[in-house]
Amino acid sequence: GVGERRAKAERMFTLMDGFLKNDPLSLQKDILNHVEYTVARSRFNFDDFEAYQALSHSVRDRLIERWHDTHSYFKRTKPKRLYFLSLEFLMGRSLSNSVINLGIQDQYAEALSQLGFEFEVLAEQEGDAALGNGGLARLSACQMDSLATLDYPAWGYGLRYEYGLFRQVIVDGFQHEQPDYWLNFGNPWEIERIHVTYEVKFYGTVEEVDMNGEKQRVWVPGETVEAVAYDNPIPGYGTRNTLNLRLWAAKPSNKFDLEAYNTGDYINSVVNRQRAETISNVLYPDDRNHQGKELRLKQQYFFVSASLQDIIRRFKEAHNNFDELPDKVALHLNDTHPSLSIAEIMRILVDEEHLGWNKAWDIACKVFSFTTHTVVAEGLEKIPVDLLGSLLPRHLEILYEINFNFMEELKKKIGLDYNRLSRMSIVEEGAVKNIRMANLAIVGSHIVNGVSKLHLDTLKMTTFKDFYELWPEKFQFKTNGVTQRRWIVVSNPSLCALISKWLGTEAWIRNADLLTGLRDHVDNPNFHQEWKMVKRINKMRLAEYIEAMSGVKVSLDAMFDVQVKRIHEYKRQFLNILGIIHRYDCLKNMDKNDRRKVVPRVCIIGGKAAPGYEIAKKIIKLCHSVAEKINNDADIGDLLKLVFIPDYNVSVAELVIPGADLSQHLSTAGHEASGTGSMKFLMNGCLLLATADGSTVEIIEEIGSDNLFLFGAKVQEVAELREKGSTLKVPLQFARVLRMVRDGYFGYKEYFKSLCDTVEIGKDFYLLGADFGSYLEAQAAADKAFVEPEKWIKMSILSVAGSGRFSSDRTIQEYAERTWKIVPSRCPL
Template sequence: MATNAKSTRSKTNKIETIHNAEDFLLTQLPISQALRNHLTFSLGKSNSWATTRDWYQTAAFTVRDHLMSRWVITRDAYRDANTKRVYYLSLEFLIGRMLSNAALNLGVAPELSEGLQEIGQQLEGVAEMEPDAALGNGGLGRLAACFVDSMATMDIPATGYGIRYDYGMFRQSIEGGQQVENPDNWLRYQNIWEVQRPEHTCEVKFYGRVVQVHTERGTERHWIDTESVVAMPYDVPVPGYGTQTVNNLRLWSAKATKEFDLLHFNQGNYDKSVEGRHGAETISQVLYPNDTSESGKELRLKQQYFFVSASTQDILHRFIGNNSDWETLPDKVAIQLNDTHPAIAVAEMMYQLIDHYHLTWDKAWSLVTRIFAYTNHTLMPEALETWSVDLFSSLLPRHLEIIYEINHRFLQMVNQHFPGDSGLLSRVSIIDETHGRRVRMAHLAVVGSHTVNGVAALHSELLRTTLFADFNKIYPGKFTNVTNGITPRRWLNQANPLLTELLTKHIGSGFQKDLGLIQKIEPLAEDAAFRKAFREVKAANKQRLAYKILQKTGVAINPQAIFDVQIKRIHEYKRQLLNVLHVITLYNRIRSGQAKNHTPRVVIFAGKAA
């Protein structure tokens, strides 16, 4: 996911030049004054009756002022340089709270904290008022968020694409020891960090049928009698750390093409008058709808195609606005598929290039296989996404035709290189004929991508030798590894401020941008004073956690014990039950006298159940 170094360098220089030349009055104010201004002019309140939520909003508006100019300049610089861009497609972005992260990345966190203290507020308490953006569920979504943060920090021109969900999975509370689910309405008070972009709306089509039409270009396939929804984009800024770059996260919200039917309303049929609107907006309403029913499965596939189609149209619109030669498409566009959720993008790109831009099949396929790369997240065959051919045929009939053609040509190629191996053809086919005819989305992603990566060295090696061993034989060199990383800004600086302070004191703050510099602490392993300080930090953090658990649950735990923590979705494949069996085994060893010199252990589980 690299970009042209020269264009990146010129882009960065341009950002710095413009920043030095412009006088952005809003960001020249002391933050304490900016906070007071926003309380008065943005919220219409005075100090005397401002709530903590009001102070959160004023703090967010103040930090947003520092973001906006850099965001505009970054976008203009990318456009003027016509640079290659990475487009990261993911059904999830677990971005967390924006205020503290943006303040840190922009370098204004200390001043913001001081400004809030001047008016009697604490940054930590104010930041707690921000709802978590309900755009992701777990590791896959957090990986996406880390990547877009890191690309901005590395000055890589990049855009994330996803769905602007109205509701998260659910808001969890524990009552009487039981999980209670409530709607996760994270947009209840609107989202200060987003900007609606109605000028970039796209039409996304479903259902209909495919007909053969004779034109001056020859015989063509046309997708007609479709139902449409409008994809409305909302942009969220992604600031890099220690740089002027602010990249973009574009999230799509589904809107009806006709929001209100006046005829039905005037006839007294009030439910019917808004039926179209409700049907369309369901697409972006909930993160991970229940897909145990057929209607749930259809909604899930609708979600995937909805954001993929809108994103693909947006990418191509941007490309043709600056370029006239289709052969340069792979020089300007790199698309990363985060798991199989956006894998339909391979077929959608072919649909756009062939049906809308009238490229030949061979030309379009040559471009597609130089644009896409695919990140695999699971080794379990049963967890790989498949869709029934019947559902595909109903919802996306033209795309099913395209997938059939991709598969036909792919299997022809395989048969030429491995003649007579019918078992191989059956195993690698994009269409699974053995389980009621299903479209294998992982196979589509592998066939349509130039590179496939796992998320850890062992995982990637097992992909090559087990799950995708056949594909590795067909495409030697296609499989590679990109080890899952973290952004140290979130997961060290913010999650563990005491440890960050200790590290900064001994090795400087450079590790917050280049985590490789963390190796500088290695010699300190022999420093008794450092080891003592390190243990004190760990003990203080455990004390804080013990106090929080006592507050929340009334259970007192021993901070001197080992904390054995598993925080994941409560789900059978996350293996919490295996952990419980281990706890029972340890307990039985203690009872039977087998555990000599046993260190006390506190086992802590957390997570949301299904």
């Protein structure tokens, strides 16, 4: 009876001794217990890594408690839930972030120091979780932090890749890729749920069966793989709420290859089982270009199928009518990668739950929303129909039916405009027929989001023009943001303390708008003094890292100028390098007197190139060749240094960003959907040198154009400049530095030829030549500002003060209110 159950629960709770305690002594006991019983080392003899393991397990225990409370609270109160579907999450490290969000940082620091350890040193033992490529994936991670902190009832779903993004190793200036063995040393931040598994099916045929006199098409799959859940707790800051990021791993199903067992081919069937695991084996490293690969499509469907089975099961436990689905569930598609979900939910509702097509479609459209991170049409994902039809035959039929209905509806609205109909069709006709995933996502979602104002405006006028004209009310933008917990509190403790001191509160950690309060102190010399010290400390950390990494000693008085992001032609790292060559060339031609007025620079570049992206790899090599020349030129000394930081990732970013004076965001206007790196630099008091692209336009609105260094063609000018072709005027200096590369001044003359060709007059698609003059002027303006420290510090303070709008808390709140229609649900203490 009820009384019996309550008595049992009470006894359990007493046995557990209540919740885990967080005073330093209790923490020490817990850590030592984990040393002894989890890590299985003697408590009298364990090293830093083992201490990190034990420490993490003690944090994990605390996360689990809150995770349980949060989920039983959601279960009881049944709020509408958001499911955030993404094939990529760049979580980085978890230890510091967890301890800070749990609010027990000081207790842990004290507990450890009494044991003879330093928290920061142990935190360095952790490797990154790098289950993603770049901006899109780190955005997912920031957004999970905000969802948890703002108490939204949400789940994240993703894939547990055995190997995350490759490790970048530089040999002789060339990039080499090595596998990321991130799970080899165990992962205390995940909880394996061996009993939360689903079967995912592939291949096979579609057959027509008789269902109570009605003909129905059903899928008879040919292969089954099992999905196992791994749960990763996501703690909110200043709340008990702890969300779940559920990642799926593939393992062989016990149904796998039953036939082979029956025919007695035991060995081969065991060997074949391995194939199942390959599905979640490795993350595709091609930041945006993986088209027509069967394994990639398998990953997508594996992810979609497992997630939707889990979501529908949970919905059915609490509700008994699918009409309620749109009131209880929001499904968000992070780019088109999970958009097979639309076909899958139709298959579930129609084939398995036997809802009528129209009713099912009405539900689907209300449940889904979609964010695109791409600007240009060529960047959109397509799947060859043949590939899809063989792997997922029933889904292909469903997609055709969705498209047929859409085309009929469209004809009624726009008439027989066949050009427009064919542009908007989900099926692309041609030599190879393709499914256009973006068209599917737009048709099947009630809201389509861009990631900055400029991004949406561009989409409306170009890539999604037809759809915008059809459904203007569907299109919204939510300017991206980043979490100040990770990008200030975790990564820049000195700045964090300084901000809290001058604002007189830590409330900005949950409400970044309060950062505007720093404007009140912008002229206070004491504040300036402390601000300068903080930057100095962070530059010192960075300088030590640079020396350890590359052997290059850098001066702390130099301006630290940073460009870190994936290497892409449109991001124009090549422009940066040509600018550095120009600076070097100028220095060489200067007399001693003039040199004394020069602002010393340390140029820092970092980022990975997709393994098959030849031009991007050449940019990396050029950076090393130029660095070798400059850094070994005794005549130049501290006036100019160039360093490439290898293996740029989240934890390297945490070190580099706080130490930067200037950061560069050079995309040709109209190519960067938003850009989020700039926001992290802004929050850390680093000045921006940037084009008016993506969210930079909104950063200017917030901090004023006087507080950054803007350059380059505006979006409206880009098309016209391109049309000029070989009649386009480029500055002489540009031709000169390009010639230096071409002539072999930095060696590897043959190798760099094709790179130089990409910016030759008439072929310079990204307009490096056209923007070079204005780029040099912006650089000169930065030099000029740097020698007036008062002015520079003021700009720096105003950057941080204006960064509140670029918190992912603001982004998530907008999504919650305008797209997902979810409300906070705070788990009581």
